[in-house]
Amino acid sequence: MDELDSALLRLLQQDGRRTNRDLAQELRIAPSTCLERVRSLRERGVLLGFHADVDLPSMGRGLQAMIAVRVRPPTRAVIEQFQAFVARMPEVISVFVLTGTDDFLLHVAVRDTDHLHSVVLDKLTERKELADVRTSVVYDHLRKTVIDPV
Amino acid sequence: MDELDSALLRLLQQDGRRTNRDLAQELRIAPSTCLERVRSLRERGVLLGFHADVDLPSMGRGLQAMIAVRVRPPTRAVIEQFQAFVARMPEVISVFVLTGTDDFLLHVAVRDTDHLHSVVLDKLTERKELADVRTSVVYDHLRKTVIDPV
DNA sequence: CACAATGGCCGAATATAATTCGATGGAGCG
DNA sequence: CGCTCCATCGAATTATATTCGGCCATTGTG
The missing domain is CATH 3.30.70.920 (Lrp/AsnC effector binding domain/regulation of amino acid metabolism (RAM) domain)
Structure with a gap:
């Protein structure tokens, strides 16, 4: 759980559909590294999942x-x-x-x-x-x- | 807002990262059709966004x-x-x-x-x-x- | 201090997916 | 009955995810 993990969690909470490339670019790391970090967060149970947010009035x-x-x-x-x-x-x-x-x-x-x-x-x-x-x-x-x- | 839209919203709420191909296959429609449906839900403001869910104890x-x-x-x-x-x-x-x-x-x-x-x-x-x-x-x-x- | 081992990171290659777009056909309407 | 419209489709294109071998840097060890 370093700053990179925190940053990833922050970005993915804001937009769970940002592409891996995009995340990697913002964090100045290689896409493969970023992928590995996200996979690790999932495996460690820190990242529970991704969910769509719907408009209730709609x-x-x-x-x-x-x-x-x-x-x-x-x-x-x-x-x-x-x-x-x-x-x-x-x-x-x-x-x-x-x-x-x-x-x-x-x-x-x-x-x-x-x-x-x-x-x-x-x-x-x-x-x-x-x-x-x-x-x-x-x-x-x-x-x-x-x-x-x- | 037909059954297809409802099904998409249901699936994307459960897992916001399911691939478009995967969704299309489950709903028995073409990927291009599925993509267009999701885009429409976003544009109409029904689908507000996607968010990662984090484990608070972690x-x-x-x-x-x-x-x-x-x-x-x-x-x-x-x-x-x-x-x-x-x-x-x-x-x-x-x-x-x-x-x-x-x-x-x-x-x-x-x-x-x-x-x-x-x-x-x-x-x-x-x-x-x-x-x-x-x-x-x-x-x-x-x-x-x-x-x-x- | 030298050296080996570990682990995280990288980039190129490959596999998979997203996206575009012209064609098709069915529904609704004159 | 024929026309228009539009959702859907599939193939082609573009973009992205994923894998994997190699490369440091760091850490532990003799």
Whole structure:
């Protein structure tokens, strides 16, 4: 994990489709070296993968919300069961399993407020283990690249 | 936005580095057609970009937390100023701007609990506009692909 | 200090993929 | 029924990824 690795991770987080040649040129190394570095980062598990980022409104999911959920009882079995359940919901795009007051934070992307309402009332509150739900609409979501402190 | 576009978005969300030939073969279309489809999705703004996914523990950021923040007064000026501030913090990897009780949800990745403590006490609570903070440690974070209902 | 071993890097050669573009044919329309 | 339009196609071209043998520089060793 030297400066070269950090630089590669930074560039690939910004644009996961930059060509190997292009990366090599920017970092002033040979393409073969660059390729080997990226392969090594993958093999070491530092670089987990590459993903396309889609525009939610274009997919008919113009409304995002965060749903804080508390389950009861907060046992391993109940938590794992609930996690498996929400992971199957198409409206859920990300699940945070938490300590603290809430057990889960669900990041959902839905069509509109009716859809959001239906997700909370028809899908979530139907679950017997669900103890508490608080929904917040997301106005804006800013994602950043992770920078290596090295 | 037909089934072909949806399939492409699904595949590219799963693996943003699949080759065009590979995608074309799976979808039973010509590579040139596949390329044109992807180009169109980009031009229409449906496909926003491609990003590498890094392993946070490998980057010395093995601890994640969600920090709920309320600012005072909750005016546009204060909110925008605070958003700009947290966007600059290297520990913050994602910022949600919310309605409801909390104004912000900060997804942070830090070295350890000392680091987390220092982020909250030394960086956040130093801000005069900050009215309330609640920190929850993230045990697990599951990301999903967005599936087009079409 | 001399020397061998190691590992990262390089560049040329090869394999593979992206990209272009003219041709084709089916869908929609007059 | 014939015309136009446009998505799709495949071949040709261009660009890129990948391999691999050799070359330092660094490190460890007698």
